[in-house]
Amino acid sequence: MKILPLLALLALQQAPFVEQIEVRIHDIDVIVTDKTGNAVEGLRKEDFELLEDGKPQPITNFAAYSEKAATQIANAPAAEAAAAPQVPPPxxxxxxxxxxxxxxxxxxxxxxxxxxxxxxxxxxxxxxxxxxxxxxxxxxxxxxxxxxxxxxxxxxxxxxxxxxxxxxxxxxxxxxxxxxxxxxxxxxxxxxxxxxxxxxxxxxxxxxxxxxxxxxxxxxxxxxxxxxxxxxxxxxxxxxxxxxxxxxxxxxxxxxISDAPFETPSEHVPPAYxxxxxxxxxxxxxxxxxxxxxxxxxxxxxxxxxxxxxxxxxxxxxxxxxxxxxxxxxxxxxxxxxxxxxxxDTHADEVLRTIERDVASYYSLAYRAGDDYDKAHKVAVRVRNHPEYNIRARNEVTRKSPPREMTDRVVAALVTANVPNELGIAARANPPVKEKRGGYNVDVDVGVLIGRLLLLRDGDKYRGKFTVHYAVTASDSDFVSGMDQEQVVEVPVAEYETAKSKWWRHTLHMKMGAGEHHIAVGVLDGLAQRAGMATLKVDVK
Incomplete structure (x- = not known):
């Protein structure tokens, strides 16, 4: 961690100080078909049973979608139209x-x-x-x-x-x-x-x-x-x-084997796939x-x-x-x-028609997510009293933490052309330093304007927090990714207006092999949940 001049009073601490209460739900899109593959319409909320890790969950939100909805609503009396399925969202x-x-x-x-x-x-x-x-x-x-x-x-x-x-x-x-x-x-x-x-x-x-x-x-x-x-x-x-x-x-x-050298058992290595x-x-x-x-x-x-x-x-x-x-x-x-x-190729049309039917007629069930982050839960959906129906829906849900979601976005930035940078962060790589045992050390400086971060007043100080995320190509096809420890920023009230125009710099220490590497970095504001990302290329030699 490095801090630019005039910000000597900025300090880091690890204890969080802002409590946020958040309620999330899991939306489950459900396709229900009969034995012939035709969509089953007309089901209601009470017809479904939704389980997480084998335990029934209350369905908090329910919607039935059908491409036929527009015609049905136009031709039906007002009372029936209110109960008709909705037109699928975009x-x-x-x-x-x-x-x-x-x-x-x-x-x-x-x-x-x-x-x-x-x-x-x-x-x-x-x-x-x-x-x-x-x-x-x-x-x-x-x-x-x-x-x-x-x-x-x-x-x-x-x-x-x-x-x-x-x-x-x-x-x-x-x-x-x-x-x-x-x-x-x-x-x-x-x-x-x-x-x-x-x-x-x-x-x-x-x-x-x-x-x-x-x-x-x-x-x-x-x-x-x-x-x-x-x-x-x-x-x-x-x-x-x-x-x-x-x-x-x-x-x-x-x-x-007449001229083959003798190989000891230790030389026989398991298959390397x-x-x-x-x-x-x-x-x-x-x-x-x-x-x-x-x-x-x-x-x-x-x-x-x-x-x-x-x-x-x-x-x-x-x-x-x-x-x-x-x-x-x-x-x-x-x-x-x-x-x-x-x-x-004879089944290609079947898959494409399946997609067509799936997005035209389906049900949406929602239930409240648990409090645990980054843990996968098994999900199952059933239609009561209709074992003959075929049901397709995602079978796992995970409530991802904001830092985990941010790491996924930074990995995507390695190969996507459109890299959002709401926080306006900047990044630069310092010259590689060769190690005695091989490989190189590369320091990457990541900067963000203090004024772009959300800092809340707490007594005689303004406080905020952020995390720095990274992804770097490790070979011609693979990558590694991660996140540095959460940083907490403190600015004395008297220094706040001056600090807003200053850059906070965080240094990532990376080990790389020789060759061209692509790096993506991101900063996630822990309070505002706003993010910034930047990409760069490093020729290590």
Whole structure:
């Protein structure tokens, strides 16, 4: 912590001094369908049972939404109109189109179905946009628009751009691995190949998840019904798992051990692929906590894939395992948020029609949130006396603390183009200092005007508090994030007017490796709950 001159009387203390009373509720959007998939309308508050961690919760707010509401209200008598369902609130729909390798037939079908869904779904007040994967350093512009034709054209073009290319995504990764693995002369060499190629897949997947997290963090603050639709061919929960299976086509059947060096048991290291399911759980929890419903569409791989000159057979084993690996990811993301995932271009229209029905007819239930922050709670919704109904809703809620929400927003700032800065903070990085043991120390100064913070008078002093949050890229696809200890500011009443025009500076001490790093920092005013964020790039060498 550093304080600029003339502010020597400013002091830090850890004890909070302002008590805030806040009541929050959890809103649960509920889709109810019959056995044929048609929406069930006409249900009332008393028809529902809502449970948190298995315990019934009083439903404090209830609403039924239907696209038919406008017609019903216009044609019904006054008494009936009062009980009729409401028109759904404005919707926010974001489409994330991943890098894929699609045949012309699949592209045309997918683009057609997506365009028709937008035509049928978007109405005045709704907003949507299309996002593509971002490379390191690229910024994702999350700018929603109500121009349906513009969104339709952008979405169709994004899908049509996914032409068949054997070097993209899963197919390219598996092809390169199998070509190299055929030349492996020992199991240790093969293990190193597996690790290296699994790391390539991991970087791709982490890059996509970082983008999705940024989208979710940006959508979190938006009002209304929020939907995120992901089109992806490969987003595995355990990146590179297929490379560690000896039954995958293209693996050497045996090794010539005549010249192989002896390896002790300690040299046999467990497979080095990463299980991202905990990360996916947290991402789904983040979406669920902010009322964002996720849907997933995975086109089938082209089963004509073959690798190498000697193998022209269908590569069904690797394809099937890759499909299941991605299904694990999408089932986590959609299951926790009340969405739906289906595979294959023949099912794409079904998913898109499901989205159309889901945003057109649903129920909204609300109950009071508990007092605990940052703790996940299981939620279940039932319709009394109707076990035959299918119910979809988010199955977890978390009352996020303001600092936790702020950290999510700072992570999003790493890749989003629109970085809000209500507090007008500034940030700069000092020259890197190399350590004897390797690595570098980088100090980042974060400044905020005292006059931008809310300070309340307490006797002969004005007091306020704030937290500083950060996120920094740790590699070409991953990042680390965190928050410094809450700071409490005291300014003597006699010094207050002068202090308002001065900068408060807080220094973050970061350890980095060599290379280019992107940093996002944020300051959250603990009293006003106003925030400011800034981003910068550091070339560490």
């Amino acid at each position: 919707r926010k729909i974001v489409f994330f189109v991943d890098e894929m390798s699609l045949t012309e037939q699949v592209r045309n079908s997918l683009a057609k179905n997506a365009s028709e869904m937008l035509e049928r779904t978007m109405r005045p007040g709704d907003e949507a946009m299309v996002i593509r994967p971002a490379n390191l350093g690229d910024k994702v512009g999350v700018e929603l628009t109500g121009d349906r034709e513009s969104v339709r054209s952008t979405l169709a073009n994004a899908i049509q751009a996914q032409t068949y290319r054997p070097d993209v995504g899963f197919e390219g990764e598996l092809r390169r691995f199998q070509l190299e693995s055929k030349r492996a002369s020992a199991r240790k060499e093969l293990l190193e190949l597996r690790r290296r190629h699994a790391a390539v897949v991991r970087r791709r997947v982490e890059n996509r998840l970082t983008t999705l997290r940024a989208i979710i963090a940006t959508m979190a603050t938006l009002p209304g019904r929020k939907v995120l639709v992901t089109f992806t061919e490969s987003l595995p929960a355990t990146p590179g798992l297929e490379f560690f299976d000896d039954n995958t086509p293209g693996m050497p059947a045996q090794f010539d 990463l299980d991202l399911r905990p990360v996916l759980d947290e991402l789904a929890r983040m979406a669920s906590s902010n009322g964002i419903t996720l849907y997933g569409i995975q086109p089938e791989f082209d089963l004509r894939l073959s690798f190498g000159d000697d193998d022209k057979s269908l590569n069904t084993i690797a394809v099937q395992r890759a499909l299941e690996n991605t299904a694990d990811t999408m089932n986590i993301l959609t299951g926790k948020t009340g969405g739906k995932f289906l595979r294959g």
